[in-house]
Amino acid sequence: MQREVMEYDVVIVGGGPAGLSTAIRIKQLAEEAGDELAVCLVEKGSEVGAHILSGAVIEDRALAELFPNWKELGAPLNTPVKGDEVYFLTSEEKAVKTPHWAIPKPMHNDGNYIVSLGNVSRWLGEQAENLGVEIYPGFPAAEYIVEDGAVKGIITGDMGISEEGEQKDTYMPGMELRAKYTIFAEGCRGHLGKQLISEFKLDEGKDPQHYGIGIKELWDINPELHEEGLVLHGAGWPLSESGSSGGFFLYHAENNQVVVGLITDLSYSNPHVSPFDEFQRMKHHPVIKKYLEGGKRVSYGARAITKGGLNCLPKMTFPGGLVVGCDAGTLNFSKIKGTHTAMKSGIVAAEQVVAAIKADRANDEIVEFTKAFEDSWAWKELHRSRNFGPAMHKFGTFLGGAFNFVDQNIFPLPVTLHDTTPDHATLKPASECKKIDYPKPDGVISFAKLDSVFIGNVNHAEDQLCHLRLKDNSIPLGVNLEKWDEPAQRYCPAGVYEIVEDENGQRFQINSQNCVHCKTCDIKDPSQNITWVTPEGGGGPNYPNM
Structure with missing residues (x-):
């Protein structure tokens, strides 16, 4: 097939904080040296920020390295944190507030900012374009090109392929x-x-990566209940009832809005668990409900997070390129933050790429990156918190919390804990687990999945090739249903997967139109039978202020 070919010095896949920081730093360094470097960034969302979803409370450390004058430039970090509260929800009505001194140091948010990470990404995109980066939203990278053992670029997705795999009248091949x-x-x-x-x-030689699914809503609340700058975190009920782990967040942002969400660790063992329904149930707890009553939910979304930390962090270099940010797994789960470390990984990558291009080493492996990243504050931060996630998985909320309190607040323990069971392998047979009777949503505080997907502005072009690929069509009913009561019906937060009964019996239905691109199915499917690939460009959610 003949494809249009475009040549650049650097191509970047992904318009989030890591990719944009890489692009910006490359251009800054080139400008300082009086060089011209052609940088292209492709983003699968309809615009930069459309698919970005995070809590988010962020540190400005990496941002200040890129733009020391970010305040004067108008970066949308408008809400400094003014208070931290941490709760353990002991039941559906009761909670224990953690004394400030007992909160692990990484969870303190003094000097941090409550933000919409989507809006921060949009702002970073504007800065990148001002520096001359070519940004192409709506162009997903569908394949990478390998020649002579090195990555030499990407191919964007074909447009106009029907559900049957045939070329439609609108067909347009992707570009190299x-x-x-x-x-x-x-x-x-x-x-x-x-x-x-x-x-x-x-x-190779690393622990398997670990993940959580973060589900988030944006609410307009009663101004009398709004406490701009207040940050709430917590754990316990309702996840504790099913033996699952994770934690909630509620942040008081600007304009009388709060963001509320729940992160469910995808290492849970009961296949009857539904992270979406756990979240809807959690909002009824008095600690959270008191802020939402009388308010209005305005947006919804979900995204998996890479939370394994340093023990799971892969080598980030290969011939012809690097993998950075959450694509590699640079999030610091002890802080429940990854934006600053993702941005720093991109900054270090940019510095090493520019040096390699200057040395005329196109498509080499930039082995120097590894030491440069290990010398950075981001790697040191990940090393310091390397035991946080494994301790919680191994010892549970209380003992794991005690271990982390000592390790983070008193003195670093001279051990490295490991969690070697991948998340998809943790499910027990459904017959051995308690079924969970989730309450029906009330339409006021809690809501149904499809109503939620609607306000996430989710859309994919009609009659396109399904981007959720099954390796074996017989597995959902023949294996997963029998052994685990087909957990895809529950772990997906968007109602994509259903077991449908009709006159011909049961069938496994994929409602790919609903997909919010969270990637949970790719991670948690116990048979590892589902592969998420990029849909046509611009498809998926369009998150405002998320």
Whole structure:
């Protein structure tokens, strides 16, 4: 097939904080040296920020490295944190507030900001374009190009392919974007990052990566209940009832809005667990409900997070490129933050890429990156918190919390804990687990999945090739249903997967139109039978202020 070919010095996949920081720093360094470097960034969302979803409370450390004058430039960090509260929900009515001194140091948020990470990404996109970065939203990277053992660019997705795989009247082949170096910054469980890690064996000798699913809503609340700058975190009920782990967040942002969400660790063992329904139930707890009563939910979304930390962090270099940010797994779960570390990984990548291009080393492996990243504050931060997640998984909320309190607040313990069971392998047979009777949503505080997807502005072009691929069509009914009561019906937060009964019996239905691109199915399917690939460009959610 003849494809249009475009040549660049650097191609970047993904318009989130890591990818945009990489692009910006490359351009800054080139400008300082009086050089011209052609940088292209492709983003699968309809615009930069459309698919970005995070809590988010962020540190400005990496941002200040890129733009020391970010305040004067108008970066949308408008809500400094003014208070921290941490709760353990002991039941559906009761909670214990953690004394400030007992909160692990990484969870303190003094000097941090409550933000919409989507809006921060939009602002970073504007800065990148001002520096001359070519940004192409609505162009997903569908494949990477490997020649002579090195990555030499990407191919954007074909447009106008029908559900049957045939070319429609609107067919347009993807383009080859070739580069001296290609940087992959797709976010958690990146479609191409996953393949690169496997093909180049980047995770050899590492613990398997671990994940959570974060589900979030944006609410307009009663101004009398709003406390701008207040940050709430907590754990316990309702996840504790099913033996699951994770935690909630509620942040008082600007304009009388709060963001509320729940992160459910995808290491849970009961296949009857539904993270979406756990979240809807959690909002009825008095600690949270008191802020939402009388308010209005205005947006909804979900996204997996890469939370394994340093023990799971793969090698980030390969011939011809790097994988950075949450695509690699640079999030610091002890802080419940990954934006600053993702941005720093992109900044370090940019510095090493520019040096390699200057040395005329196109498509080499930039092995120098590893030491440069290990010398950075981001790596040191990840090393300091390397035991946080494994301790919670191994010892549970209370003992794990005690371990982390000592390790983080008193003195670093001279051990490294490991969690070697991948999340997809933790499910027990459904017959051995308690069924969970989730309450019906009341339409006031709690809501149904499809109503939620609607306000996430989710849309995919009609009659396109399904982007949720089954390796074996017989497994959902023949294996997963029998053994685990087909958990895809529950772990998906968007109602994509259903067991439908009709005159012909049961069938497994994929409602790909609903997909919010959270990637949970790719992670949690116990048979590892589902592969998430990029849909046609611009498809998926369009998150405002998320």
